[in-house]
Each structure stands twice: as C-alpha cells, then as structure tokens.
Amino acid sequence: MKTQVPAEGILKQNDWGDSKVYRVTCECSSPECDHNIWVESDDTGIAVNIYVTTRTNFWSKTRWTHIWTLLTKGYVDTESTICLKEQQAINYAQTLVTASADVKEFRNARQNNKERATITKMANEQDCI
Numbered sequence: 001m002k003t004q005v006p007a008e009g010i011l012k013q014n015d016w017g018d019s020k021v022y023r024v025t026c027e028c029s030s031p032e033c034d035h036n037i038w039v040e041s042d043d044t045g046i047a048v049n050i051y052v053t054t055r056t057n058f059w060s061k062t063r064w065t066h067i068w069t070l071l072t073k074g075y076v077d078t079e080s081t082i083c084l085k086e087q088q089a090i091n092y093a094q095t096l097v098t099a100s101a102d103v104k105e106f107r108n109a110r111q112n113n114k115e116r117a118t119i120t121k122m123a124n125e126q127d128c129i
Ligand SMILES: [Zn+2]
Pocket: 026, 027, 028, 029, 030, 033, 081, 082, 083
C-alpha cells in the first residue's frame, strides 16, 4: 500500500513555510476524535505537536464516582481514540515525514538567504573604492 496525494483522512489546513497544520480525521467522522497536528521548524529543530480532545471514561463510572475521584485524587483519568484505516495510517505517517522535511528545508533556505544578504551588506559597507 502506497501513500496518497491527496491523502485520505489527512486535511492540510495551513502552510506558512516553516509551519504546517493538518487535521487527521477519524473514520467515525466525528470531529471530536480528530488529531490536530502542527509541524514547525525553529532554532532548536523540528517540533511536532499533536492536539487531541480527551474525555473522561464516562461509560465506566457514574458522575458521582468521577466527582469523588476528582475531590480525593485531584484529577480524573481521560482518554482519546482515533480510528484509522490502514491507508489513513500510512498517510498519517508519511505526512509527518514529508511535513518535517518541508519545514526544515524552508527554514534552511531562509537562513541561507539571510546569511547571503548579510555577507553582501558587509561587502558593500567595506568597499573602499
Ligand atoms: Zn472517532
């Protein structure tokens, strides 16, 4: 199975060159299960942030049990599930690989342009002729 372009289950939402945003959709089509992915390049390297909406495991306990757990432990357990078909999973993985390479390349090209501009400016300022 090969990756697809455009990719099933992967929605590209924004692209600022050094930062790309995707939405990975759940097979159940509920937006509550989706993953929001930010792939960004900065001075420290590549950062991939995946945002997920979680829910308490409300089906296993009563609300009073959750309230009691929150009062006594200070937190309640939450979890999230996203259901992907094989093709979507392959597309998800490839999107992370491709987006990481793209933002890195964009940042390197911009850095090279800045260095070139700095060298040109220094050369012009030191021109004695
Ligand atoms: Zn779902």
